[in-house]
Amino acid sequence: MKEEQLKxxxxxxxxxxxxxxxxxxxxxADGVHYxxxxxxxxxxxxxxxxxxxxxxxxDQAEARGDVQLxxxxxxxxxDEFFRAALYRxxxxxxxxxxxxxxxxxxxxxxxxxxxxxxxxDRPVETVFxxxxxxxxxxxxxxxxxxxxxxxxxxxxxxxxxxxxxRNVSDMLLARGxxxxxxxxxxxxxxxxxxxxxxxxxxxxxxxxxxxEKRPEIDAQRIGIVGRSLGGYFAPKAAAVDDRxxxxxxxxxxxRLEPMASYDEANRRGLMFLGDSHTVEEADEFYRFMDLEGHxxxxxxxxxxxxxxxxxxxxxxxxxxxxxxxxxxxxxMIWDDSGHCNHDRxxxxxxxxxxxxxxxx
Amino acid sequence: MKEEQLKxxxxxxxxxxxxxxxxxxxxxADGVHYxxxxxxxxxxxxxxxxxxxxxxxxDQAEARGDVQLxxxxxxxxxDEFFRAALYRxxxxxxxxxxxxxxxxxxxxxxxxxxxxxxxxDRPVETVFxxxxxxxxxxxxxxxxxxxxxxxxxxxxxxxxxxxxxRNVSDMLLARGxxxxxxxxxxxxxxxxxxxxxxxxxxxxxxxxxxxEKRPEIDAQRIGIVGRSLGGYFAPKAAAVDDRxxxxxxxxxxxRLEPMASYDEANRRGLMFLGDSHTVEEADEFYRFMDLEGHxxxxxxxxxxxxxxxxxxxxxxxxxxxxxxxxxxxxxMIWDDSGHCNHDRxxxxxxxxxxxxxxxx
Numbered sequence: 089m090k091e092e093q094l095k096x097x098x099x100x101x102x103x104x105x106x107x108x109x110x111x112x113x114x115x116x117a118d119g120v121h122y123x124x125x126x127x128x129x130x131x132x133x134x135x136x137x138x139x140x141x142x143x144x145x146x147d148q149a150e151a152r153g154d155v156q157l158x159x160x161x162x163x164x165x166x167d168e169f170f171r172a173a174l175y176r177x178x179x180x181x182x183x184x185x186x187x188x189x190x191x192x193x194x195x196x197x198x199x200x201x202x203x204x205x206x207x208x209d210r211p212v213e214t215v216f217x218x219x220x221x222x223x224x225x226x227x228x229x230x231x232x233x234x235x236x237x238x239x240x241x242x243x244x245x246x247x248x249x250x251x252x253x254r255n256v257s258d259m260l261l262a263r264g265x266x267x268x269x270x271x272x273x274x275x276x277x278x279x280x281x282x283x284x285x286x287x288x289x290x291x292x293x294x295x296x297x298x299x300e301k302r303p304e305i306d307a308q309r310i311g312i313v314g315r316s317l318g319g320y321f322a323p324k325a326a327a328v329d330d331r332x333x334x335x336x337x338x339x340x341x342x343r344l345e346p347m348a349s350y351d352e353a354n355r356r357g358l359m360f361l362g363d364s365h366t367v368e369e370a371d372e373f374y375r376f377m378d379l380e381g382h383x384x385x386x387x388x389x390x391x392x393x394x395x396x397x398x399x400x401x402x403x404x405x406x407x408x409x410x411x412x413x414x415x416x417x418x419x420m421i422w423d424d425s426g427h428c429n430h431d432r433x434x435x436x437x438x439x440x441x442x443x444x445x446x447x448x
Numbered sequence: 449m450k451e452e453q454l455k456x457x458x459x460x461x462x463x464x465x466x467x468x469x470x471x472x473x474x475x476x477a478d479g480v481h482y483x484x485x486x487x488x489x490x491x492x493x494x495x496x497x498x499x500x501x502x503x504x505x506x507d508q509a510e511a512r513g514d515v516q517l518x519x520x521x522x523x524x525x526x527d528e529f530f531r532a533a534l535y536r537x538x539x540x541x542x543x544x545x546x547x548x549x550x551x552x553x554x555x556x557x558x559x560x561x562x563x564x565x566x567x568x569d570r571p572v573e574t575v576f577x578x579x580x581x582x583x584x585x586x587x588x589x590x591x592x593x594x595x596x597x598x599x600x601x602x603x604x605x606x607x608x609x610x611x612x613x614r615n616v617s618d619m620l621l622a623r624g625x626x627x628x629x630x631x632x633x634x635x636x637x638x639x640x641x642x643x644x645x646x647x648x649x650x651x652x653x654x655x656x657x658x659x660e661k662r663p664e665i666d667a668q669r670i671g672i673v674g675r676s677l678g679g680y681f682a683p684k685a686a687a688v689d690d691r692x693x694x695x696x697x698x699x700x701x702x703r704l705e706p707m708a709s710y711d712e713a714n715r716r717g718l719m720f721l722g723d724s725h726t727v728e729e730a731d732e733f734y735r736f737m738d739l740e741g742h743x744x745x746x747x748x749x750x751x752x753x754x755x756x757x758x759x760x761x762x763x764x765x766x767x768x769x770x771x772x773x774x775x776x777x778x779x780m781i782w783d784d785s786g787h788c789n790h791d792r793x794x795x796x797x798x799x800x801x802x803x804x805x806x807x808x
Contacts, residue, residue: 116482121794123473152795161802163622168795209622262523262569434481435512435528442521 102353104132113426117433118252119174135185139193142179146172150200157207166207173201173251182247184356191280198277201227201251208254210261217270217298219291222282226250226270226295230304231261238309238448241295241332242269243325245316245339246357249276256313259441265448266305270295272321274361283363286376292325296332307331309448311388313338313440316428317361319401320344320377323409326390327382333389334447336440339428340392340406344377354400383412389447391418393436395425418443462713464492473786477793478612479534495545499553502539506532510560517567526567533561533611542607544716551640558637561587561611568614570621577630577658579651582642586610586630586655590664591621598669598808601655601692602629603685605676605699606717609636616673619801625808626665630655632681634721643723646736652685656692667691669808671748673698673800676788677721679761680704680737683769686750687742693749694807696800699788700752700766704737714760743772749807751778753796755785778803 108115108129115125124145131141153168176197180190205212205227213228227250231237240260242253250269257267271277272291274284292312300307311334314322320341326332347355347367355367364370390413394406403421410417420439422429429436468475468489475485484505491501513528536557540550565572565587573588587610591597600620602613610629617627631637632651634644652672660667671694674682680701686692707715707727715727724730750773754766763781770777780799782789789796 113483116476121792122476122482123791124794156802159802160806161798163619164795164798164802167798171794259523431483432481434484434531435524438521438524438527442516442519442524446520 102351104135104138105129107353108132113430113433114428115178117255117430117437119171119255120178121171124175135183139179139183139189142175143193143196146175146179146196146200149175150203153203162207163209166204166209169200169204170208170254173197173204174254176200177249177251182353182357184360187360194277194280197251215298217294219294224270224278224291224294226268226298227257228302229257229261229267231264231266234264234266235304236306237264237266237304238311238445239266239268239299239305240334240444240448241292241299241310241312241322242267243272243292243312243314243318243321244269244275245314245318245321246354246361247275248315248318251276253315256437256440259438260444263441263445265311265441265445268295268299274363279361284361288321289325289328292321292332293329296329300331309333311335311444311448313444315339316401317341319405319409320379323379323386323390323413324382326388327379327385330387334444335386335388335390336443337390337392337394337406337409338440339398339401340394340409341377341401342379342383342405342408342412344374347371347374350400379409379412383409384414386413387415389416389418389443391420391440391443393420393429393440394422395427395429395431396421396423397425398427400427462711464495464498465489467713468492473790473793474788475538477615477790477797479531479615480538481531484535495543499539499543499549502535503553503556506535506539506556506560509535510563513563522567523569526564526569529560529564530568530614533557533564534614536560537609537611542713542717544720547720554637554640557611575658577654579654584630584638584651584654586628586658587617588662589617589621589627591624591626594624594626595664596666597624597626597664598671598805599626599628599659599665600694600804600808601652601659601670601672601682602627603632603652603672603674603678603681604629604635605674605678605681606714606721607635608675608678611636613675616797616800619798620804623801623805625671625801625805628655628659634723639721644721648681649685649688652681652692653689656689660691669693671695671804671808673804675699676761677701679765679769680739683739683746683750683773684742686748687739687745690747694804695746695748695750696803697750697752697754697766697769698800699758699761700754700769701737701761702739702743702765702768702772704734707731707734710760739769739772743769744774746773747775749776749778749803751780751800751803753780753789753800754782755787755789755791756781756783757785758787760787 149168150172153165156165180193210229216223253269272288273282312322313336315338319337319339326335359370362373392410396403509528510532513525516525540553570589576583613629632648633642672682673696675698679697679699686695719730722733752770756763
């Protein structure tokens, strides 16, 4: 009865421990260490503890990294700073109780990542590109020993960002592909100055304009990967900008459902992303999120990767997208897999990198 | 009562599901994918199912690798073949019910690994070196862009082997250190032609003789890492062969306990290793396993890494070893950590690589 009432009030009926145990595949796939995750799960009590506990583990990683750096162990230091950034990412992930707290943690997340940046193999260059009156930050990494490298633009989803793309970036780099990850409108640190607009794809074109000016990049070989809700943003970008020569919809999105069909966390996330203050406002705002009439314009090789058990984005979205594109399409759809295939990250993520490398 | 009786009969009172759930930190640290591990745990019924279920997952990985290879995705193929080798390793890990089955799986384990060998970054060269009338196989990997590389000899323990050393090897290579892993007497595939002798360290010296002839290796900079029971073998080698310039006892071993103090699985493992047919025979055989009088001769920089909660090798072993060596010693001993610190593999393993790289 209590829980029913909470739900009716619109409060979040998930407990933080549930979020950890339901999300274990995803946390591990993104690079959280298993024992840390279990201990974090044990220490979580209520939602107020969520940012505190994750930040504590981030602080520990960062402190270890500081020691490693002094001792000259730059690779270990880089990994610890990255881990700190990842844990800070999760400290504010889908946390909307207090947007000021979210932003504070987000700032530290990027500070940690940018401490890691020069130490990672391959290093990360923090760059900026203009979009309208805004300056978008991006993380550029170049592969070893490639003169003019192909590049994959990496697009996150609902509260997945340029930071947590690290291991997919590593896989692309190992295959000779540069990576360029940025937070679009409503995402990551961009969300604090620009929420989602119906024309996210314009920021991708702005990113391509920037990449065309980089001498290390082969501007004829630019691809894009969109994760989760990015499985809408990336196809939309490929539909309107034919400079994109390969597309991966890592979870393909055709059309957003009405807000009522999402669980509390995702609904709040979508409303934050779109800066909507009521469910009705959000339903109205998100009408644009529909690939009908756009997907048909996609001519580049496309990989649609999806799980039949995806609850956030039902698998019909993937099939609609794959059916509609005009270019050659590869479907990797596993009936027994969940959202973004974290349950088989050991071969799903490399397959994304292989697809991009092969098609650029 | 039933269980009591089983124990009294010397049968194995552990269930395979227990082995998976108690060992999750270790399996993950060595590279088993979490969702595979959980599913393997679900599919295990009795001990007869142990090699069958692990082999099934190995076969799946290998089949994926075969497809990747045909499609030209050599890095993904290499990772799948390695995964197949690792799962086959576990398929026969501490499995002594039928040594013929163990050997059969071991053969396939090495076939899988050697399919991976040329595809990994860095590739693995399979080499042989002589010891007495035997030919020992070793896996040599050279770091990128180093002219004459320092090298770490990697020694396993009780049923840990040259194959499951892969990610420590990766970390060393990333730090400019070559790796040379082999199965000593009683270990891995060597066990099928030579069981443990009181002079394991002679095989390390034979390995060094071989390495001295390799032009890519700087023979003045050879170190050694011993994992688990290798925390006895490696110090013993460093005590008798001063060509070893750095030592890591990844779990330090001072003296083996009487057989009665080990659980069934480890006791059976030790008896297999030493080819002992009774507990009394094993107790007699293992008298040699004592660093008293040897550890004092170790002059090279030594890292002793251990967990205060180690049940297989009580932490006093680590302190005895660290207290006894004559060279500079670094202790990394965490009170709240278990055997080989798999519960903090994300910083323990890199610390091993950093120590070797810094001291060679």
